[in-house]
Amino acid sequence: MMDTELPKMHPSQQDMDLIDILWRQDVDLGAGREVFDFSYRQKEVELRRQREEEEEKQQQRLREQEKALLAQLQLDEETGEFVPRSAPLTQTNTTNAAVTQNGVFAEQDGDAMSFDECMQLLVETFPLDEAAESAPPCLDASVPPSTDLMMPPDIPDFTHDPLLPGSLDQAWMELLSLPELQQCLNMQMQESLGMDGFMKPSTDAQDPNYSQYLPGMDHFSSVQTEVCPPEYINTYDGSFNTMVSPNLSQMSLNVPEVGAEFGPEEFNELFYPEMEVKVNSGPLTSDEGSTVSQLAEIPSDPPVNPMDLHSFSPGSFSSGKPEPMSEFPDSDSGLSLDSSPHTSSPGKSLNGDGYFGFSDSDSEEMDGCPGDMESDYAEIFPLVYLTDGASQASLSEKPPAEAQQMKAKSPKIEPAEANGHSKPPFTKDKQKKRSEARLSRDEQRAKALQIPFTVDKIINLAVDDFNEMMSKHQLNEAQLALVRDIRRRGKNKVAAQNCRKRKLENIVGLEYELDSLKEEKERLVKEKSQRSTSLREMKQQLSTLYHDVFGMLRDEHGKPFSPNEYSLQHTADGTVFLVPRLKKTLVKNN
DNA sequence: GTAGTATGTCATCTT
DNA sequence: CTAAGATGACATACT
Numbered sequence: 001m002m003d004t005e006l007p008k009m010h011p012s013q014q015d016m017d018l019i020d021i022l023w024r025q026d027v028d029l030g031a032g033r034e035v036f037d038f039s040y041r042q043k044e045v046e047l048r049r050q051r052e053e054e055e056e057k058q059q060q061r062l063r064e065q066e067k068a069l070l071a072q073l074q075l076d077e078e079t080g081e082f083v084p085r086s087a088p089l090t091q092t093n094t095t096n097a098a099v100t101q102n103g104v105f106a107e108q109d110g111d112a113m114s115f116d117e118c119m120q121l122l123v124e125t126f127p128l129d130e131a132a133e134s135a136p137p138c139l140d141a142s143v144p145p146s147t148d149l150m151m152p153p154d155i156p157d158f159t160h161d162p163l164l165p166g167s168l169d170q171a172w173m174e175l176l177s178l179p180e181l182q183q184c185l186n187m188q189m190q191e192s193l194g195m196d197g198f199m200k201p202s203t204d205a206q207d208p209n210y211s212q213y214l215p216g217m218d219h220f221s222s223v224q225t226e227v228c229p230p231e232y233i234n235t236y237d238g239s240f241n242t243m244v245s246p247n248l249s250q251m252s253l254n255v256p257e258v259g260a261e262f263g264p265e266e267f268n269e270l271f272y273p274e275m276e277v278k279v280n281s282g283p284l285t286s287d288e289g290s291t292v293s294q295l296a297e298i299p300s301d302p303p304v305n306p307m308d309l310h311s312f313s314p315g316s317f318s319s320g321k322p323e324p325m326s327e328f329p330d331s332d333s334g335l336s337l338d339s340s341p342h343t344s345s346p347g348k349s350l351n352g353d354g355y356f357g358f359s360d361s362d363s364e365e366m367d368g369c370p371g372d373m374e375s376d377y378a379e380i381f382p383l384v385y386l387t388d389g390a391s392q393a394s395l396s397e398k399p400p401a402e403a404q405q406m407k408a409k410s411p412k413i414e415p416a417e418a419n420g421h422s423k424p425p426f427t428k429d430k431q432k433k434r435s436e437a438r439l440s441r442d443e444q445r446a447k448a449l450q451i452p453f454t455v456d457k458i459i460n461l462a463v464d465d466f467n468e469m470m471s472k473h474q475l476n477e478a479q480l481a482l483v484r485d486i487r488r489r490g491k492n493k494v495a496a497q498n499c500r501k502r503k504l505e506n507i508v509g510l511e512y513e514l515d516s517l518k519e520e521k522e523r524l525v526k527e528k529s530q531r532s533t534s535l536r537e538m539k540q541q542l543s544t545l546y547h548d549v550f551g552m553l554r555d556e557h558g559k560p561f562s563p564n565e566y567s568l569q570h571t572a573d574g575t576v577f578l579v580p581r582l583k584k585t586l587v588k589n590n
Numbered sequence: 591g592t593a594g595t596a597t598g599t600c601a602t603c604t605t
Numbered sequence: 606c607t608a609a610g611a612t613g614a615c616a617t618a619c620t
Contacts, residue, residue: 463608493599
């Protein structure tokens with residue numbers, strides 16, 4: 001709810017600005033308001049580039065914001081469902097949160113100090129040994145999961161983020177300043193880190209999907225449930241659960257998120273110098289040994305960077321072996337999902353039937369083509385992936401499901417999935433999702449038949465190149481037919497888009513023409529009126545002149561001629577005759 | 591539930 | 606004649 005609204009705010013504002021600018025430009029160019037639309041269209045080509053740049057910047061900013069907010073947003077949804085809402089908080093959300101939340105939040109400001117103090121206290125209270133057991137475990141657990149699970153999802157976002165490091169920092173600071181976090185820290189300190197009995201299963205908060213999709217992570221979830229105190233979970237659940245290892249304190253919970261973006265090492269250096277030592281140094285004791293070991297394995301590899309993603313060639317992914325970790329479809333979808341609030345999508349937790357779309361569709365998809373789809377997408381539509389960050393994330397989750405639909409040819413499946421998410425967090429992206437799904441449909445078909453080309457190539461290659469490409473591979477009838485269909489559909493799709501665009505432009509052009517004609521008509525009517533008036537005046541003058549001249553004429557007796565009996569007529573050469581009316585009529589009659 | 595819109599797809603015509 | 610493009614008509618999804 002909040003998330004959808006917030007993002008829109010910025011765009012609208014910017015859009016308005018942009019429109020304003022464009023309009024002003026048009027005005028400068030002499031376009032009137034009436035013709036604004038049309039001129040706008042006509043200059044579209046010229047302005048498009050500019051607009052796109054603007055939009056891209058805007059989108060990036062949006063993504064940043066969304067990303068920063070995602071966690072909290074998720075929190076809202078999930079908490080709303082499962083737990084007393086603890087408040088996530090971003091500048092934008094703060095207002096709402098403050099209203100809905102209890103007094104705890106009122107104290108947000110000035111919490112930063114408490115956090116530092118907490119850390120200090122923690123260090124003091126728990127020598128390295130203990131820290132290794134308690135705090136470090138949290139970090140470890142949290143970090144690894146984030147890197148492991150979230151890597152794919154984060155990547156897209158991450159690619160965007162580098163440009164705006166500030167946002168991350170800000171989000172971080174916000175997280176750190178969270179009252180819950182502080183509270184947790186305090187509690188943790190008080191209770192010491194011996195959280196053994198602490199945790200009780202709050203799987204609700206936890207995202208079952210991860211375990212489902214990431215076999216390796218199962219133990220994580222279990223560990224979480226055991227270790228994490230319900231209160232903590234409740235407060236943080238949402239995005240945090242999914243992203244962070246549960247066993248950690250709030251702090252740890254937050255950590256993973258950051259770690260995912262910065263990489264564990266960086267994160268540790270920044271916020272947990274001491275912790276870092278422990279984590280890195282040590283085999284983790286406690287019940288999470290397994291997790292720890294995983295962590296160790298999963299090292300503090302910095303999250304994959306954008307370039308890395310790019311480097312992934314479809315071929316490598318589509319090699320055909322489903323690799324649970326790297327290839328996992330979830331990773332793809334998760335890729336988008338994790339970073340986005342989706343991870344915490346309420347639907348999942350509530351229904352418990354696993355990730356929306358992933359459960360069934362994934363399995364199906366898997367059989368046909370191990371989840372390399374996404375990777376392929378990344379290659380085929382790199383821009384989309386790299387530029388679309390958050391929104392894309394939401395999109396990516398759907399494709400599988402939709403693809404399934406397509407396969408089954410039963411669009412009705414979607415509603416069922418929709419149920420899965422009682423409320424899709426990012427409905428605004430649905431269009432994109434849809435289009436993406438469309439593309440993925442052919443993609444999936446191609447995958448299913450193991451067609452060795454990308455849909456992109458199939459569609460966009462020139463005839464000669466296409467034929468050459470086809471000749472290099474032995475394809476069976478079905479494959480050939482599919483390739484032809486894909487090419488035909490792809491080209492027709494583009495043609496349809498062009499056609500519609502043209503039609504729209506024609507309509508706009510005709511509207512403009514209509515306006516022009518109306519204006520001209522008005523002008524002509526006005527001109528006619530003026531000329532009519534002028535003519536009347538001239539007639540009047542002529543009449544006056546006539547009477548003056550006629551009145552000055554005298555016959556041989558010095559008497560004026562009667563206007564009833566005579567009239568004045570003039571010839572082309574300017575000669576004027578006095579013609580008897582009767583005579584004239586007689587002449588005429590003759 | 592309906593109307594309007596956007597988009598993909600197919601059939602057909604045109605280039 | 607074929608391929609590609611253009612376009613009307615239809616289906617579907619979404620708002």
